[in-house]
Amino acid sequence: MENERLNQLMERAGVRQYDCYQCGKCSGGCPMAHVMDLKPRGVMRCAQIGSLRRILESNTIWLCTGCHTCAERCPHDVDIPAVIEEMRYEAAAEGLTRRDSKVLNEVFLANIRMFGKNHEMLLAGLYNMLTLKPLQDMASLPHMYKNKLLKLLPKEPKNLTEIEALVKRAEKWRGLK
Amino acid sequence: MSKIGVFVCHCGTNIANTVDVERAVASARELPGVAFASEYKYMCSEPGQQMIKDAIEEYGLDRVVIASCSPRMHETTFRKMLKDTKVNPYMLEIANIREQCSWVHTDKAKATEKAIRLIRMSVAKAARDEPLFASSIPIEKRALVIGGGIAGIQAALDIADAGHEVALLEREPSIGGKMAMLDKTFPTLDCSACISTPKMVDAGAHPNIKLLTSCEVVKTEGYIGNFQVTIRRNARYVNHDICTGCGLCETKCPVKTDSEFNHGLSKRPAIYKLFPQAVPSKPVIDKNSCLKLTKGKCGVCEKVCPLGCIDYADEDREFTETFGAIVFATGYELIDWTALYGEYGGGRYPDMLTGLQFERLVNASGPTEGHIVRPSDGKEPKTVAIVKCVGSRDPKKGKSYCSRACCMYAAKHAHQILDKLPGTRVFIFYIDVRTPGKGYEEFYDQTRKDGAIYVRGRISKIYKDGDKLVCNGEDTLLGKQVKVMADMVVLETAMTPSSGIEELATMFGVARDVNDWIQEAHPKLRPVETQVGGVFLAGTCQGPRDIPDTVAHASAAAAKVVSLLNKSEMETSPMISVVRREHCCGCGACEKICPYTAITLEEIDDRVGAKRVKRPIASVNSGLCQGCGACTAACRTGAIDLLGFRNAQILEEVDALCL
Incomplete structure (x- = not known):
């Protein structure tokens, strides 16, 4: 049963799990692997042995930034981000979404709706408040501000109605709402 | 009327498990031209061959169909056997009911039906077999x-x-x-x-x-x-x-x-x-x-x-x-990794060597007289990373195959570094260690005991930090990311064929x-x-x-x-192309398609009506022709025939299958 579901998800991701020969080049270069409980290689390993549950319950699928470094370097061209993407949908459908991930998503979307693009300062502030960790990452604030990675005020939004339509379409896609 | 003998082989259980051999024999007996049909457990064995010889003698057979494995396997065996009989070795057809039937099917009834059809085709072709005789060519010693x-x-x-x-x-x-x-x-x-x-x-x-x-x-x-x-x-x-x-x-x-x-x-x-x-x-x-x-x-x-x-x-x-x-x-040559691996610096860092460069570096008659030093500053390295499978086992960027020798020479390189520079830390990054050879596993084992640290994981990225080469990878056995600050990196790169091999x-x-x-x-x-x-x-x-x-x-x-x-002359296969001159229009399509340059156009004297003309026709060099049959397919007038596979014989087979 679980195996069948796993195979469906892999097929949807367009990845054959047996292409992976566990060399670890993906995890060696992954910028998030140090905080993941299952490395990208581990995701493929679990897919090979049919352990869907372990993937769905891992923090990996929520921590992956989708940078595609792993897929780019993979000698067998295994698209791990595509697998993780499918796993996110599956986990969400099963209600396995972590609260902080959910909060981040909501804050992010609200941000987009308001300003047409993400405003980092607001995102960080709201996220920290809602996850009850108000001082998280405060230490990097001066550095980011100095290097113009953060702006105090958002830019004036443009074409908000079109953006709202886009967000609605994205939400409808694959029945998220 | 031809007298064909049909012999169906069980191949132990290889064929008999999936094909009803007795039914196949019974149906072969009904075919036109078949004078005798029989079966045996192993047709290729001594008693099996004797059985065929006896049947030829007893029933006066003039051609033979053997339903067994692929002709690539035993056609020559049976040809050799026929040399001792009255039957010409080329009056033999093999119906492949193993590789093309029993091995690839599971339904016995359907497989038997297919075997019967394959035999029917071979019998039809055999009826049109003609005796062929090998010629011989002299050999320059x-x-x-x-x-x-x-x-x-x-x-x-x-x-x-x-x-x-x-x-x-x-x-x-x-x-x-x-x-x-x-x-x-x-x-x-x-x-x-x-x-x-x-x-x-x-x-x-x-x-x-x-x-x-x-x-x-x-x-x-x-x-x-x-x-x-x-x-x-x-x-x-x-x-x-x-x-x-x-x-x-x-x-x-x-x-x-x-x-x-x-x-x-x-x-x-x-x-x-x-x-x-x-x-x-x-x-x-x-x-x-x-x-x-x-x-x-x-x-x-x-x-x-x-x-x-x-x-x-x-x-x-x-x-x-x-x-x-x-x-x-x-x-061979080593693959040019610099063009393929941007994540390893693409050749920007002088202290990254290929296996062959390292061989020269460590060689007593090499540029440093065998002292292992960094090419950039001449200092002895304290930490060396050896990266295996660079270009090998990498279908995306390099070659999908394993280059076979690298596991062993990587161990050798590690051993040489540890031997010449005691106290150096040597890390070998590998996916699998392959040591199939006499004394190889023992050598690998010794290198590990010498202190080489084997890390299972392919290196993901190599970049420069100060005068160190930083190698990022995963220790897949621990499931942890590792970072090696190396002074020198040796890449054991894939073997590729020498340049010019295509030409x-x-x-x-x-x-x-x-x-x-x-x-x-x-x-x-x-x-x-x-x-x-x-x-x-x-x-x-x-x-x-x-x-x-x-x-x-x-x-x-x-x-x-x-x-x-050692021979002064040798037999050539008589299964070569022949041109029917009167049908050849001299278009040269066969000359272009022949992979062995065996066909050339020659001018002949001909007559059109009462007029004498010169016209080109195809001519086959029997020494060069390998009997591939490409020309017969390309010939638009059907003027070229491959002996043993004449167009008429192929059509008989098709008829036997379809009519």
Whole structure:
């Protein structure tokens, strides 16, 4: 049963799990692997042995930034981000979404709706408040501000109605709402 | 009416489990022209063959159909058997009911039905078989070995020792190949030069071996026993007939250019010997860097040469010789990783070496006289990372195959570093360690005990931080990311076929596999032969392998060459193309499609009405034709027939299947 579901998800991701020969080049270069409980290689390993549950319950699928470094370097061209993407949908459908991930998503979307693009300062502030960790990452604030990675005020939004339509379409896609 | 005997084989249970053999025999008896049908457990065995012979005698059979395995397996066996009987060996058809039926099907009823149809087709074809007779061609008792590495040297020595003349051709100015560059050889750690240079000297001094260094094959014509090969000797600008190899010119030459032999780790003059132990031990001038030849000034070597050997007017020279057999020993090159691996720096960092560069670095006659130091600053490394499978086992960026030798020479490199620089930390990044060979696993085990740290994981990225090379990877056995701050990185890169192999293979009509290695005639049973008669393979031109395997392969190729050259003439397959002159329109489509250049257009005198005309028609060279049948498919008038597979016979088969 679980195996069948796993195979469906892999097929949807367009990845054959047996292409992976566990060399670890993906995890060696992954910028998030140090905080993941299952490395990208581990995701493929679990897919090979049919352990869907372990993937769905891992923090990996929520921590992956989708940078595609792993897929780019993979000698067998295994698209791990595509697998993780499918796993996110599956986990969400099963209600396995972590609260902080959910909060981040909501804050992010609200941000987009308001300003047409993400405003980092607001995102960080709201996220920290809602996850009850108000001082998280405060230490990097001066550095980011100095290097113009953060702006105090958002830019004036443009074409908000079109953006709202886009967000609605994205939400409808694959029945998220 | 023909008298056909049908013999159905059980092949133990290989066929009998999936095909109802008795039903197949019963249905074969009903076929037109079949005088006898029977079955046996193993048709290819002695009693099986005897049974066929007895049936031929008893029932006066004049042609035979054997329903068994693929003709690639036992057609020759049964042909040989028919030689002792009244039946012509070519009045034989094999219905392949194993590979093409029982092995690929599970439904017995349907498989039996298919087997019956396959037999029916073969019977229909057999009814139109005609007796064929092999002809014979004379054999020129000389061999040409292309490539002067250890494979070529070994093959040449073995053929020469058997008493046949050999020409050993090498495009570099010296024989020796890659083995001459190596420092030590695994697993015994004997010095590579100590075991290969004596062989080079032997080859150079052997009365039956003629060295053709600085030579390349330009053109070839002919066929097994009779290849006419045109060879170009590239200009050396030094008269080797009088040169004694004193070396004075090399010391005076003002030019310094990258040494190919040391893979760019040192410089050499424009007039040079490839390496000190070169055979022939005489210098040549590199026309691309010599000042006299590029700019017209200098001429120092001419002035200092005590014997006047220097000849700036020397030119490339072509000559044609005849050989009975050809041995490909063209070897390998390392893949150019710099173009493929941007994440490893793409060749920007001088302290990242390939395996062969490291061999030169650690070699006593190399650029540093064997001291392991960083090329960038000459310091001894404290930490070395060895990365395996760079370009190998990487279908996306490099080659999908395993290069076979790297696991062992990576262990050897680690051992050499630990031996010469005790206390150095050596990390070997691997995906799998493969050590199938005598003494290999023990060597790997010893290297681990010497202190080499094996980390299972492919390196993801290498970048420079200060004067360190940072290697990011995962220790997959721990499931943790690792970062090695290395002073030097050795990349064990994939073997690829030598440059120029495409042209050479095309010239001889030899097939290449998907990775451009030369395709052997059969992966297990004919590993040193090609599909082209008289062309043999030695060493890494056929696929990656290490020195022991290369030498064994080369000796095997030599044995094949010797058994060919020992005959004064040889039988050729009679299954070749024939042209019906009256049907041929002279369009030349067959000439273009023939992969063996066996077809040429010749002019004949003909009559159109009352007028005498000259017109071209196709003509088949029976020595070159390998019976592939491409021409028969290309011929628009159906004028070409392949004997044994005449168009009429194929149509009979189709009729038997469909009507």
